Amino acid sequence: MAAPSLLDQLIEALRCLPGVGPRSAQRMALHLLERDRPGGERLSRVVHEAMARIGHCSVCRTLTEHETCAVCSDTARRRDLVCVVEAPADVLAVEQATGFRGQYHVLLGHLSPLDGIGPEELGLDRLEARLDGGEIREVILATGTTAEGEVTAHYISEMARSRGIRSTRIAHGVPLGGELEYVDRGTLSHAFEGRREY
Numbered sequence: 675m676a677a678p679s680l681l682d683q684l685i686e687a688l689r690c691l692p693g694v695g696p697r698s699a700q701r702m703a704l705h706l707l708e709r710d711r712p713g714g715e716r717l718s719r720v721v722h723e724a725m726a727r728i729g730h731c732s733v734c735r736t737l738t739e740h741e742t743c744a745v746c747s748d749t750a751r752r753r754d755l756v757c758v759v760e761a762p763a764d765v766l767a768v769e770q771a772t773g774f775r776g777q778y779h780v781l782l783g784h785l786s787p788l789d790g791i792g793p794e795e796l797g798l799d800r801l802e803a804r805l806d807g808g809e810i811r812e813v814i815l816a817t818g819t820t821a822e823g824e825v826t827a828h829y830i831s832e833m834a835r836s837r838g839i840r841s842t843r844i845a846h847g848v849p850l851g852g853e854l855e856y857v858d859r860g861t862l863s864h865a866f867e868g869r870r871e872y
């Protein structure tokens with residue numbers, strides 16, 4: 675059997691991207707080869723350099739090309755406020771949508787005993803060390819609303835509470851502009867449980 679052609683290898687390589695199936699990968703490969711070779715070469719260089727140089731921040735574990743990320747290095751940001759998220763994408767979402775000026779801690783997942791993901795795999799020892807450092811006064815829990823995300827948030831809130839550190843949970847519920855008749859039962863139930871003074 676003959677080895678796959680370079681075209682086949684390119685199509686297969688593009689399939690590693692989320693949401694890219696065989697047809698999408700084929701369209702991308704053909705577009706680069708037929709219409710945008712300079713774009714393809716630039717993509718190749720940037721991907722190669724990013725894979726070689728981007729790692730995790732030594733403090734918060736988000737993605738960065740430096741030892742410490744821009745947020746952790748920013749002396750103007752609050753050191754007493756830490757937002758705990760599951761992924762680097764969550765850091766980007768919070769940064770783009772809010773005026774949050776504190777620090778982050780990125781778990782790179784959530785507790786899931788069935789999948790063999792415990793506190794060690796999430797770097798909770800690093801978070802504990804940060805909590806023990808004496809600077810942090812509040813932990814904002816911004817994990818997902820899945821069962822695993824809720825368990826993770828509870829675990830971390832207990833870690834914080836045992837050290838006398840306040841823990842808060844971001845609100846979940848009815849989206850802005852949403853109509854109640856179109857909101858699913860779980861979201862509506864969660865919104866009722868998390869209601870606050872108005």
